[in-house]
Amino acid sequence: MGFEEVRFEKDSDKAIQNKPLQKALVNVTDRFRSARNKASSEVPGWEELRSNVREIKKNTIENLDKYLTLLEENVIKSGGRVHWAKDADEASQIIVNIANERNVKSVVKSKSMATEEIDLNSSFESAGIKVVETDLGEYIIQLAGEHPSHIIAPAIHKTKDDISKLFSEKLGIPHYENPEELTKVAREKLRSEFLNADMGVSGANFAVAETGTIVVVENEGNARLTTTVPKIHVALVGIEKLIPRYEDLSMFLTILARSATGQKSSTYVSFITGPKKPSDIEGPEEFHLVLLDNGRSGVLASEETRESLYCIRCGACLNNCPVYRHVGGHSYGSVYSGPIGAIITPQLMGIDKAAELPFASSLCGACHDVCPVKIDFPKVLLTLRKRIVKSRKLSVKNTKDIIEKLGIKFWRFTVLNNSIYKITNKLLYYLQTPWKESNGKLKSLPYPFSRWTDQRDFPSVAKRTFRDRWKERRGQMG
Numbered sequence: 001m002g003f004e005e006v007r008f009e010k011d012s013d014k015a016i017q018n019k020p021l022q023k024a025l026v027n028v029t030d031r032f033r034s035a036r037n038k039a040s041s042e043v044p045g046w047e048e049l050r051s052n053v054r055e056i057k058k059n060t061i062e063n064l065d066k067y068l069t070l071l072e073e074n075v076i077k078s079g080g081r082v083h084w085a086k087d088a089d090e091a092s093q094i095i096v097n098i099a100n101e102r103n104v105k106s107v108v109k110s111k112s113m114a115t116e117e118i119d120l121n122s123s124f125e126s127a128g129i130k131v132v133e134t135d136l137g138e139y140i141i142q143l144a145g146e147h148p149s150h151i152i153a154p155a156i157h158k159t160k161d162d163i164s165k166l167f168s169e170k171l172g173i174p175h176y177e178n179p180e181e182l183t184k185v186a187r188e189k190l191r192s193e194f195l196n197a198d199m200g201v202s203g204a205n206f207a208v209a210e211t212g213t214i215v216v217v218e219n220e221g222n223a224r225l226t227t228t229v230p231k232i233h234v235a236l237v238g239i240e241k242l243i244p245r246y247e248d249l250s251m252f253l254t255i256l257a258r259s260a261t262g263q264k265s266s267t268y269v270s271f272i273t274g275p276k277k278p279s280d281i282e283g284p285e286e287f288h289l290v291l292l293d294n295g296r297s298g299v300l301a302s303e304e305t306r307e308s309l310y311c312i313r314c315g316a317c318l319n320n321c322p323v324y325r326h327v328g329g330h331s332y333g334s335v336y337s338g339p340i341g342a343i344i345t346p347q348l349m350g351i352d353k354a355a356e357l358p359f360a361s362s363l364c365g366a367c368h369d370v371c372p373v374k375i376d377f378p379k380v381l382l383t384l385r386k387r388i389v390k391s392r393k394l395s396v397k398n399t400k401d402i403i404e405k406l407g408i409k410f411w412r413f414t415v416l417n418n419s420i421y422k423i424t425n426k427l428l429y430y431l432q433t434p435w436k437e438s439n440g441k442l443k444s445l446p447y448p449f450s451r452w453t454d455q456r457d458f459p460s461v462a463k464r465t466f467r468d469r470w471k472e473r474r475g476q477m478g
C-alpha cells in the first residue's frame, strides 16, 4: 500500500537525529521558499488570484458530481475510455487488467502522487510487468526501494553522495561526483525504456470537465514522452483534480508553477485530449482515464474539512512548515507529507490509522499563508483533533490519555483560581530543582511529563509570576 503505518512520533524522532537529512531539508526548502516568495511578489494582484482559484475549486468540489459526469462525456467524445475506481485495489486492478489484456510487458511512468497512493508499482511487479519511473527523483527513489518524501521533489532527502553511491551500486557505473554526469547516466538508461515501453502511465495536475482534457505539468520532458511514445496511455487521476473550464487553466498554471518552484511557467505543459487523431503524427492509440475515489467522497461529505480537496499539490505548504522542515516527508508514513499530509492522510486512511498527524503542527499558520488555494489549515487541523479526542472518549482505555486529561483538568482548576495558582507556582518552582539547568530550561522530566519535555525546550517555572512583576513595574512607573 502507498500508505504505510503512521508512527509519526517515533519516525520524526529518528529524522531529527539525522544530520545530513536536516541539512538537505533546510537547503532545498529554503531554495523553494525564496523562489516562491520572489515569484509571487512579481505578480500584481497575487492575493486576488489566490482568492479566485480558491473560489473555482470550491465551486468545483461542491458540484463534483456534475463536473465528473461532464468530464466523462467529453473524454469519451474525444475517443478515450473512462474507468471509475472506488479504492486503491480497484484502481490497480483496472490498470493491470488494461495491461494484461493487451499483453503489455513493460511500462514507463511519469511522476504521479495518485499512483504512489495506490502503490501501483507493486501491482505491476506482482503481475510480472516491468515498470520504470522516469522522473529523475522518482527514478532515484525506485532504485533505492523507497517512497517519495516531498510532493514535487521526491528525493529531497537524498544528498548528492547518496545518489552517487546508489547509481554506482545499482547501475554498475563508477562513482560520479558531478550531478550533470549522474543525470546523463539516468537520461541514457531511461531513453531506451521509453522506446521499448508498451504502455505509459501518468497522473494529471488538472482534468478539464468541459473539454475532457488532462493537463500534465513538469520540468524534465519525461511525462511528455510517457504520454506520447507508448501505444497505450493510462492516466490515473483523483476525482478532486477537476476544473470546470479550459479558460480557468491560465489562472491555475500561473499560480501552480510559482507556488511550487518559483518558475513563471513549468518547462513542459502537456494538454492531452483523447488518443492520437488521424491527423496527428504521433501519440498513443488508446487513452484511458482512471478516476480514483479512495476515500475522497468521504472527505467531500464533511462540510468542515472538505476544503482539503482543493489542494493542487504545489508543495508550498511543506516548504514553509517548521515541522516538515525538521522531520522530512517519511515521518508522515504516507505519500502525502507536511501540512497537506497532516490533514488529508487521516481523512483518506481513517482517523484511527493516522491519529498522530493532525497533532504534528504548531498551528503557526505558515501553510495557510502560502497555500495558493488558501486552505484554512489551522481550522481543519483543529476539527480533526476534536474528532480524534471525541473518538478516544468512547474507549478511555489509554492510560496516557487519562493522565493527560487529568493534568489538563488540574491545570484548568489552578489557572482559574488566583491563590491556588500562586501556591502551585511556588511549589513547582521548588519541585523542579533537580531538573533545572543553568540556562533556565528544564531537562527531560520523568513520565508522564516526559511526553511534554522529551522533544521540546521547556522553560523552567519562574520564581515570580508575571502578575507580580507587572504589579511591581506599574508601581515603579507610578
Ligand code: SF4
Pocket (backbone or CB within 6 Å): 151, 259, 310, 311, 312, 313, 314, 315, 316, 317, 318, 340, 367, 370, 371, 372, 373, 374, 375
Ligand atoms: S495544500 Fe496548498 S500549499 Fe499545500 S500542496 Fe496543496 S495547494 Fe500546495
